[in-house]
Amino acid sequence: MSQQNGLHVAVVGATGAVGQQMIDTLIKRDFPFAKLTLLSSARSAGKKVMVKGQEYTVEEAKPESFEGVDIALFSAGGSVSKQFAPEAVKRGAVVVDNTSAFRMDPDIPLVVPEVNEDDLHKHNGIIANPNCSTIQMVVALEPVRQKYGLKKVLVSTYQAVSGAGAVAIQELNDQTKAIINGENYEPKVLPVKSAEKHYQIAFNAIPQIDVFQDNGFTYEEMKMINETKKIMHLPDLSVAATCVRLPVAVGHSESVYFEVEQEGVQPSEIKSLLSDAPGIVLQDDPENQIYPMPANCVGSNDVFVGRIRKDLDEDLGFHMWVVSDNLLKGAAWNSVQIAESLIRLGLVKANQ
Incomplete structure:
Protein backbone atom coordinates (compact mmCIF):
# COMPACT_ATOMS: atom_id res chain seq x y z
CA MET A 1 0.00 0.00 0.00
CA ASN A 131 -15.73 -14.68 14.71
CA CYS A 132 -12.80 -16.53 13.10
CA SER A 133 -14.82 -19.59 12.11
CA THR A 134 -17.57 -17.44 10.59
CA ILE A 135 -15.14 -15.39 8.47
CA GLN A 136 -13.63 -18.24 6.49
CA MET A 137 -17.01 -19.85 5.87
CA VAL A 138 -18.71 -16.72 4.50
CA VAL A 139 -15.72 -15.96 2.25
CA ALA A 140 -16.19 -19.41 0.69
CA LEU A 141 -19.99 -19.15 0.48
CA GLU A 142 -20.42 -15.58 -0.79
CA PRO A 143 -19.51 -16.23 -4.46
CA VAL A 144 -21.95 -19.17 -4.43
CA ARG A 145 -24.68 -16.99 -2.91
CA GLN A 146 -24.15 -14.27 -5.50
CA LYS A 147 -24.43 -16.62 -8.48
CA TYR A 148 -26.73 -19.46 -7.39
CA GLY A 149 -28.50 -18.23 -4.25
CA LEU A 150 -28.19 -19.81 -0.82
CA LYS A 151 -30.93 -21.26 1.35
CA LYS A 152 -29.30 -23.62 3.87
CA VAL A 153 -25.94 -24.07 5.60
CA LEU A 154 -24.86 -26.86 7.97
CA VAL A 155 -21.32 -26.62 9.29
CA SER A 156 -19.15 -28.77 11.54
CA THR A 157 -15.90 -27.15 12.61
CA TYR A 158 -12.53 -28.64 13.55
CA GLN A 159 -10.96 -25.71 15.38
CA ALA A 160 -7.40 -25.06 16.50
CA VAL A 161 -6.58 -24.44 20.15
CA SER A 162 -5.07 -21.01 19.37
CA GLY A 163 -8.66 -19.78 19.19
CA ALA A 164 -8.60 -20.10 22.99
CA GLY A 165 -5.36 -18.13 23.30
CA ALA A 166 -1.68 -18.77 23.86
CA VAL A 167 -2.39 -20.63 27.14
CA ALA A 168 -4.34 -23.26 25.17
CA ILE A 169 -1.43 -23.82 22.78
CA GLN A 170 0.86 -24.24 25.78
CA GLU A 171 -1.57 -26.70 27.36
CA LEU A 172 -1.71 -28.75 24.15
CA ASN A 173 2.09 -28.90 23.99
CA ASP A 174 2.48 -29.77 27.70
CA GLN A 175 -0.21 -32.45 27.63
CA THR A 176 1.19 -34.05 24.49
CA LYS A 177 4.66 -34.34 26.05
CA ALA A 178 3.21 -35.64 29.33
CA ILE A 179 1.15 -38.35 27.63
CA ILE A 180 4.03 -39.48 25.43
CA ASN A 181 6.31 -39.64 28.48
CA GLY A 182 3.70 -41.42 30.61
CA GLU A 183 3.45 -38.52 33.05
CA ASN A 184 0.41 -37.15 34.86
CA TYR A 185 -1.10 -33.79 33.96
CA GLU A 186 -4.10 -31.73 35.00
CA PRO A 187 -6.13 -29.95 32.26
CA LYS A 188 -6.84 -26.34 33.24
CA VAL A 189 -7.87 -24.45 30.10
CA LEU A 190 -10.15 -26.33 27.68
CA PRO A 191 -12.94 -26.42 26.76
CA VAL A 192 -13.58 -23.14 28.65
CA LYS A 193 -11.08 -21.74 31.15
CA SER A 194 -13.77 -20.46 33.53
CA ALA A 195 -15.80 -23.71 33.41
CA GLU A 196 -16.06 -26.15 36.27
CA LYS A 197 -14.61 -29.08 34.31
CA HIS A 198 -11.57 -29.22 32.04
CA TYR A 199 -10.63 -32.00 29.64
CA GLN A 200 -7.48 -33.10 27.91
CA ILE A 201 -7.09 -31.78 24.37
CA ALA A 202 -4.03 -33.81 23.36
CA PHE A 203 -5.10 -36.88 21.34
CA ASN A 204 -8.72 -35.86 21.83
CA ALA A 205 -11.63 -33.94 20.31
CA ILE A 206 -13.82 -31.74 22.52
CA PRO A 207 -17.33 -30.99 21.19
CA GLN A 208 -17.60 -27.75 23.15
CA ILE A 209 -16.26 -24.30 22.27
CA ASP A 210 -17.45 -21.57 24.64
CA VAL A 211 -20.38 -22.04 27.03
CA PHE A 212 -23.67 -23.82 26.35
CA GLN A 213 -26.85 -21.84 25.76
CA ASP A 214 -30.38 -22.83 26.81
CA ASN A 215 -31.09 -24.15 23.29
CA GLY A 216 -28.30 -26.76 23.51
CA PHE A 217 -25.97 -24.90 21.17
CA THR A 218 -22.74 -23.33 22.42
CA TYR A 219 -22.07 -19.60 22.24
CA GLU A 220 -19.50 -20.25 19.49
CA GLU A 221 -22.12 -22.11 17.45
CA MET A 222 -24.63 -19.30 17.92
CA LYS A 223 -21.98 -16.80 16.83
CA MET A 224 -21.58 -18.66 13.54
CA ILE A 225 -25.35 -18.88 13.05
CA ASN A 226 -26.20 -15.26 13.84
CA GLU A 227 -23.12 -13.65 12.31
CA THR A 228 -23.54 -15.48 8.99
CA LYS A 229 -27.09 -14.16 8.66
CA LYS A 230 -26.01 -10.61 9.51
CA ILE A 231 -22.94 -10.47 7.24
CA MET A 232 -24.77 -11.93 4.25
CA HIS A 233 -27.96 -9.90 4.87
CA LEU A 234 -29.94 -13.15 4.89
CA PRO A 235 -32.02 -13.11 8.11
CA ASP A 236 -34.08 -16.10 6.93
CA LEU A 237 -31.11 -18.27 5.92
CA SER A 238 -31.24 -21.71 7.57
CA VAL A 239 -27.93 -22.16 9.46
CA ALA A 240 -26.78 -24.70 12.04
CA ALA A 241 -23.31 -25.32 13.48
CA THR A 242 -21.45 -27.86 15.59
CA CYS A 243 -18.07 -26.55 16.80
CA VAL A 244 -15.33 -28.94 17.91
CA ARG A 245 -11.86 -28.26 19.32
CA LEU A 246 -9.04 -30.44 17.96
CA PRO A 247 -5.39 -30.85 19.02
CA VAL A 248 -4.14 -28.52 16.25
CA ALA A 249 -2.17 -25.38 17.15
CA VAL A 250 -3.22 -23.04 14.32
CA GLY A 251 -5.72 -23.32 11.47
CA HIS A 252 -9.46 -23.95 11.62
CA SER A 253 -11.07 -26.53 9.34
CA GLU A 254 -14.76 -26.76 8.45
CA SER A 255 -17.00 -29.28 6.75
CA VAL A 256 -19.73 -27.19 5.12
CA TYR A 257 -22.97 -28.51 3.61
CA PHE A 258 -24.96 -25.90 1.70
CA GLU A 259 -28.01 -25.79 -0.51
CA VAL A 260 -28.35 -23.38 -3.43
CA GLU A 261 -31.59 -21.99 -4.89
CA GLN A 262 -30.80 -22.61 -8.57
CA GLU A 263 -31.38 -26.10 -9.96
CA GLY A 264 -28.93 -28.07 -12.09
CA VAL A 265 -25.72 -26.55 -10.70
CA GLN A 266 -22.68 -28.82 -11.11
CA PRO A 267 -19.63 -29.13 -8.81
CA SER A 268 -17.37 -28.11 -11.70
CA GLU A 269 -19.23 -24.79 -11.92
CA ILE A 270 -18.74 -24.10 -8.21
CA LYS A 271 -15.05 -25.02 -8.47
CA SER A 272 -14.60 -22.66 -11.39
CA LEU A 273 -16.45 -19.91 -9.53
CA LEU A 274 -14.35 -20.25 -6.38
CA SER A 275 -11.05 -20.53 -8.27
CA ASP A 276 -11.55 -16.92 -9.43
CA ALA A 277 -13.03 -15.56 -6.18
CA PRO A 278 -11.13 -12.97 -4.08
CA GLY A 279 -9.33 -14.29 -1.02
CA ILE A 280 -9.83 -17.95 -1.96
CA VAL A 281 -7.33 -20.62 -3.00
CA LEU A 282 -8.95 -23.69 -4.58
CA GLN A 283 -7.18 -26.94 -3.68
CA ASP A 284 -9.44 -29.60 -5.13
CA ASP A 285 -7.78 -32.52 -6.92
CA PRO A 286 -8.83 -35.67 -5.05
CA GLU A 287 -7.20 -37.98 -7.59
CA ASN A 288 -3.84 -36.58 -6.51
CA GLN A 289 -4.85 -36.19 -2.84
CA ILE A 290 -4.83 -32.39 -3.07
CA TYR A 291 -7.10 -30.71 -0.52
CA PRO A 292 -6.71 -28.02 2.17
CA MET A 293 -5.08 -28.86 5.50
CA PRO A 294 -4.33 -26.57 8.44
CA ALA A 295 -0.64 -27.51 8.49
CA ASN A 296 -0.30 -25.98 5.02
CA CYS A 297 -2.35 -22.81 5.56
CA VAL A 298 -0.52 -21.32 8.54
CA GLY A 299 0.92 -17.91 7.68
CA SER A 300 -1.40 -17.32 4.72
CA ASN A 301 -4.10 -14.64 4.53
CA ASP A 302 -6.21 -16.75 2.17
CA VAL A 303 -9.13 -19.14 2.67
CA PHE A 304 -8.48 -22.58 1.21
CA VAL A 305 -11.35 -24.60 -0.26
CA GLY A 306 -11.55 -28.18 -1.56
CA ARG A 307 -13.49 -31.48 -1.54
CA ILE A 308 -16.36 -29.75 -3.44
CA ARG A 309 -18.96 -32.36 -4.34
CA LYS A 310 -22.66 -32.72 -4.95
CA ASP A 311 -24.83 -34.31 -2.30
CA LEU A 312 -25.95 -37.81 -3.28
CA ASP A 313 -29.60 -37.31 -2.31
CA GLU A 314 -30.35 -33.58 -2.48
CA ASP A 315 -30.02 -32.03 -5.96
CA LEU A 316 -29.55 -28.54 -4.52
CA GLY A 317 -27.04 -29.71 -1.90
CA PHE A 318 -23.24 -29.54 -1.96
CA HIS A 319 -20.37 -30.28 0.41
CA MET A 320 -17.01 -28.54 0.75
CA TRP A 321 -14.01 -28.39 3.06
CA VAL A 322 -12.75 -24.96 4.16
CA VAL A 323 -9.46 -24.21 5.97
CA SER A 324 -7.82 -20.96 7.09
CA ASP A 325 -5.30 -19.54 9.55
CA ASN A 326 -7.60 -18.45 12.39
CA LEU A 327 -5.11 -15.89 13.70
CA LEU A 328 -4.76 -14.20 10.30
CA LYS A 329 -7.86 -14.24 8.08
CA GLY A 330 -9.84 -15.19 11.16
Missing part, protein backbone atom coordinates in the same frame (compact mmCIF):
# COMPACT_ATOMS: atom_id res chain seq x y z
CA SER A 2 1.30 3.45 -0.84
CA GLN A 3 1.97 5.91 1.96
CA GLN A 4 -0.99 8.25 2.39
CA ASN A 5 -1.40 11.01 4.95
CA GLY A 6 0.51 8.98 7.50
CA LEU A 7 -2.10 7.68 9.90
CA HIS A 8 -1.85 7.24 13.66
CA VAL A 9 -2.72 3.60 14.40
CA ALA A 10 -3.25 2.08 17.84
CA VAL A 11 -3.24 -1.66 18.59
CA VAL A 12 -5.08 -2.58 21.79
CA GLY A 13 -4.06 -5.98 23.13
CA ALA A 14 -0.62 -5.62 21.57
CA THR A 15 1.00 -8.37 23.66
CA GLY A 16 -1.59 -11.06 22.83
CA ALA A 17 -1.39 -13.65 20.04
CA VAL A 18 -3.77 -11.73 17.75
CA GLY A 19 -2.31 -8.35 18.70
CA GLN A 20 1.15 -9.58 17.69
CA GLN A 21 -0.28 -10.83 14.39
CA MET A 22 -1.97 -7.45 13.85
CA ILE A 23 1.38 -5.67 14.22
CA ASP A 24 3.12 -8.16 11.91
CA THR A 25 0.32 -7.79 9.35
CA LEU A 26 0.51 -3.99 9.41
CA ILE A 27 4.22 -4.28 8.61
CA LYS A 28 3.84 -6.94 5.91
CA ARG A 29 1.11 -4.92 4.20
CA ASP A 30 3.21 -1.73 4.37
CA PHE A 31 0.22 -0.11 6.04
CA PRO A 32 0.47 3.69 5.82
CA PHE A 33 0.94 4.63 9.46
CA ALA A 34 3.15 7.51 10.55
CA LYS A 35 2.70 6.73 14.24
CA LEU A 36 2.02 3.45 16.05
CA THR A 37 0.74 3.24 19.63
CA LEU A 38 0.74 -0.13 21.40
CA LEU A 39 -1.73 -0.54 24.27
CA SER A 40 -2.68 -3.31 26.69
CA SER A 41 -4.09 -3.99 30.12
CA ALA A 42 -2.19 -2.75 33.16
CA ARG A 43 -0.88 -6.29 33.64
CA SER A 44 0.99 -6.28 30.32
CA ALA A 45 1.95 -2.59 30.24
CA GLY A 46 5.67 -1.88 30.21
CA LYS A 47 6.57 -4.79 27.95
CA LYS A 48 8.91 -4.02 25.06
CA VAL A 49 8.00 -4.92 21.47
CA MET A 50 10.26 -4.60 18.42
CA VAL A 51 8.57 -3.20 15.29
CA LYS A 52 10.68 -2.68 12.15
CA GLY A 53 13.83 -2.50 14.23
CA GLN A 54 12.36 0.07 16.61
CA GLU A 55 11.61 -0.70 20.25
CA TYR A 56 8.14 0.23 21.47
CA THR A 57 6.99 0.22 25.08
CA VAL A 58 3.45 -1.12 25.51
CA GLU A 59 1.32 1.38 27.44
CA GLU A 60 -1.72 0.82 29.63
CA ALA A 61 -4.92 1.63 27.71
CA LYS A 62 -6.66 4.72 29.09
CA PRO A 63 -9.25 7.04 27.51
CA GLU A 64 -6.59 9.66 26.80
CA SER A 65 -4.45 7.02 25.01
CA PHE A 66 -6.62 7.55 21.94
CA GLU A 67 -6.01 11.27 21.50
CA GLY A 68 -5.01 11.82 17.87
CA VAL A 69 -5.52 8.15 16.89
CA ASP A 70 -7.06 7.60 13.44
CA ILE A 71 -7.57 3.82 13.47
CA ALA A 72 -7.67 1.64 16.60
CA LEU A 73 -7.44 -2.13 16.23
CA PHE A 74 -8.86 -3.83 19.33
CA SER A 75 -8.15 -7.41 20.38
CA ALA A 76 -7.96 -7.40 24.16
CA GLY A 77 -11.26 -8.99 25.19
CA GLY A 78 -14.86 -7.80 25.11
CA SER A 79 -14.81 -5.94 28.41
CA VAL A 80 -11.84 -3.82 27.29
CA SER A 81 -13.56 -3.06 23.98
CA LYS A 82 -16.80 -2.02 25.70
CA GLN A 83 -14.86 0.25 28.04
CA PHE A 84 -12.46 1.91 25.58
CA ALA A 85 -13.91 1.67 22.05
CA PRO A 86 -16.47 4.46 22.71
CA GLU A 87 -13.67 6.56 24.26
CA ALA A 88 -11.57 6.10 21.10
CA VAL A 89 -14.53 7.09 18.90
CA LYS A 90 -15.14 10.21 21.02
CA ARG A 91 -11.60 11.28 20.21
CA GLY A 92 -12.03 10.84 16.46
CA ALA A 93 -10.73 7.30 15.92
CA VAL A 94 -12.39 4.59 13.86
CA VAL A 95 -12.37 1.34 15.84
CA VAL A 96 -12.03 -2.12 14.28
CA ASP A 97 -12.96 -4.49 17.10
CA ASN A 98 -11.94 -8.14 17.09
CA THR A 99 -14.11 -9.23 20.04
CA SER A 100 -17.74 -10.30 20.30
CA ALA A 101 -18.66 -7.06 22.15
CA PHE A 102 -20.39 -5.32 19.23
CA ARG A 103 -20.92 -7.99 16.58
CA MET A 104 -24.68 -8.33 16.90
CA ASP A 105 -25.39 -4.65 17.57
CA PRO A 106 -27.77 -3.68 14.72
CA ASP A 107 -26.12 -0.24 14.46
CA ILE A 108 -22.58 -1.61 14.06
CA PRO A 109 -21.45 -3.19 10.78
CA LEU A 110 -20.00 -6.71 10.96
CA VAL A 111 -17.62 -6.88 8.04
CA VAL A 112 -15.70 -9.36 5.90
CA PRO A 113 -14.36 -7.23 3.02
CA GLU A 114 -14.81 -9.93 0.36
CA VAL A 115 -18.47 -10.25 1.35
CA ASN A 116 -19.95 -6.95 2.58
CA GLU A 117 -17.39 -4.18 2.26
CA ASP A 118 -20.18 -1.71 1.39
CA ASP A 119 -21.47 -1.98 4.98
CA LEU A 120 -18.45 0.09 6.04
CA HIS A 121 -20.24 3.18 4.73
CA LYS A 122 -22.77 2.75 7.57
CA HIS A 123 -20.28 2.80 10.42
CA ASN A 124 -20.66 5.23 13.33
CA GLY A 125 -17.09 4.88 14.54
CA ILE A 126 -17.02 1.15 15.38
CA ILE A 127 -16.73 -1.79 12.98
CA ALA A 128 -16.92 -5.35 14.30
CA ASN A 129 -14.63 -8.12 13.09
CA PRO A 130 -16.56 -11.43 12.98
CA ALA A 331 -8.62 -12.19 13.14
CA ALA A 332 -5.58 -10.00 12.42
CA TRP A 333 -5.67 -9.92 8.62
CA ASN A 334 -9.42 -9.37 8.40
CA SER A 335 -9.05 -6.45 10.83
CA VAL A 336 -6.21 -4.85 8.86
CA GLN A 337 -8.07 -5.59 5.62
CA ILE A 338 -11.04 -3.62 7.01
CA ALA A 339 -8.66 -0.74 7.81
CA GLU A 340 -7.30 -0.87 4.24
CA SER A 341 -10.86 -0.77 2.90
CA LEU A 342 -11.64 2.26 5.07
CA ILE A 343 -8.70 4.11 3.52
CA ARG A 344 -9.52 3.05 -0.04
CA LEU A 345 -13.16 4.11 0.37
CA GLY A 346 -12.11 7.46 1.80
CA LEU A 347 -13.78 6.71 5.16
CA VAL A 348 -10.68 7.44 7.25
CA LYS A 349 -8.63 10.59 7.18
CA ALA A 350 -5.78 11.58 9.46
CA ASN A 351 -6.87 13.46 12.60
CA GLN A 352 -5.82 17.09 12.29
